[in-house]
Amino acid sequence: MVTYTLHNGNTMPALGLGTYRMKTVEELRPVINQAIRSGYRLIDSATVYKNEAAIGSVLKDIFADPSFGIQRQDVFITSKLSPQHQGYEKCYQAVLDSLERFGLDYLDLYLIHWPGTSKTKLSDPVNQQNRMASYRALEQLYKEGKIRHIGVSNYTTAHLQHLLDHCTVIPHIHQFELHPCLYQPSLLQLCNQHQIQIQAYSSLGEGKLIDGTVCIDGLKDIAAAHHTSEPTVLLRWALQHQWAIIPKSTSPQRVQNNAMVWNLNLSSQEMEQLDQVHQSQSYRFCWDPSDIY
Numbered sequence: 001m002v003t004y005t006l007h008n009g010n011t012m013p014a015l016g017l018g019t020y021r022m023k024t025v026e027e028l029r030p031v032i033n034q035a036i037r038s039g040y041r042l043i044d045s046a047t048v049y050k051n052e053a054a055i056g057s058v059l060k061d062i063f064a065d066p067s068f069g070i071q072r073q074d075v076f077i078t079s080k081l082s083p084q085h086q087g088y089e090k091c092y093q094a095v096l097d098s099l100e101r102f103g104l105d106y107l108d109l110y111l112i113h114w115p116g117t118s119k120t121k122l123s124d125p126v127n128q129q130n131r132m133a134s135y136r137a138l139e140q141l142y143k144e145g146k147i148r149h150i151g152v153s154n155y156t157t158a159h160l161q162h163l164l165d166h167c168t169v170i171p172h173i174h175q176f177e178l179h180p181c182l183y184q185p186s187l188l189q190l191c192n193q194h195q196i197q198i199q200a201y202s203s204l205g206e207g208k209l210i211d212g213t214v215c216i217d218g219l220k221d222i223a224a225a226h227h228t229s230e231p232t233v234l235l236r237w238a239l240q241h242q243w244a245i246i247p248k249s250t251s252p253q254r255v256q257n258n259a260m261v262w263n264l265n266l267s268s269q270e271m272e273q274l275d276q277v278h279q280s281q282s283y284r285f286c287w288d289p290s291d292i293y
């Protein structure tokens with residue numbers, strides 16, 4: 001399993017499993033079991049996904065089953081702060097509540113899911129105050145060892161620069177939408193400058209980059225040239241940029257297929273071609289944080 005080294009010297013798995021829209025133990029068990037057997041060592045959850053307890057229950061069974069051969073310390077577990085729980089006290093309590101739902105003593109990563117606060121106007125400066133207070137709570141929980149790494153998600157360059165100007169712990173990870181149709185050089189550069197590990201989400205455009213909804217120019221030809229699939233090329237493109245990935249699938253077979261990314265090597269010309277796609281085909285599939293103060 002390939003890992004990346006974070007700025008505190010710890011490592012994180014490059015490949016993880018996304019779990020958005022999978023809520024029940026019945027849905028999650030076959031997928032997580034297959035993911036672990038295929039070499040995934042990171043599970044991405046969030047309070048708003050309402051699946052922390054179900055994931056905790058599936059993992060408990062995996063740790064108790066010797067055929068998997070893994071324990072708690074072998075899996076990197078992420079959750080995220082709901083925009084409803086922004087602010088110091090609410091965030092601190094939200095992390096304790098997440099731990100209880102998972103049935104765990106610590107989480108490997110906790111992210112501020114979104115720079116805004118629920119039921120608050122996008123332009124209201126209180127968004128900035130609240131997310132900074134939430135981050136202070138994460139810094140405290142990090143120092144207490146309840147969360148091993150802290151970070152943010154969906155921050156723009158402006159949100160991240162403000163955080164960097166005021167934090168005492170530089171975020172370890174920034175998770176944001178990232179694929180050839182949404183490539184943000186200034187945000188990538190800011191993360192790299194501060195050794196913030198980038199974790200891409202919606203690498204497959206929520207499926208729309210591979211089901212024919214959006215056909216990326218040249219993607220089919222690159223996949224054919226390597227005798228591989230289009231999803232594999234999209235995932236490999238991210239990994240060759242040293243970004244972590246968290247593809248999601250409800251199908252154990254596709255979970256396994258998405259782990260077959262290690263044998264493919266895209267040429268520098270193919271990488272460059274995919275890097276340029278956003279200039280002619282620009283799409284965002286998930287939420288847009290640009291207007292949040």
Ligand SMILES: NC(=O)c1ccc[n+]([C@@H]2O[C@H](COP(=O)([O-])OP(=O)(O)OC[C@H]3O[C@@H](n4cnc5c(N)ncnc54)[C@H](OP(=O)(O)O)[C@@H]3O)[C@@H](O)[C@H]2O)c1
Nearest residue numbers: 018019020044153201202203204205206207247248249250
């Ligand atoms: N921080 C945030 O705000 C945020 C936002 C969005 C997502 N995320 C995280 O990132 C994860 C991944 O993003 P995502 O769920 O938006 O989308 P994604 O991983 O880009 O795409 C998932 C979709 O692609 C399909 N798919 C997956 N592998 C496939 C394959 N090999 N062949 C064909 N179809 C395939 C899946 O369908 P099937 O299920 O039918 O296979 C599913 O509909 C999420 O689950 C979540 O953990 C975070």
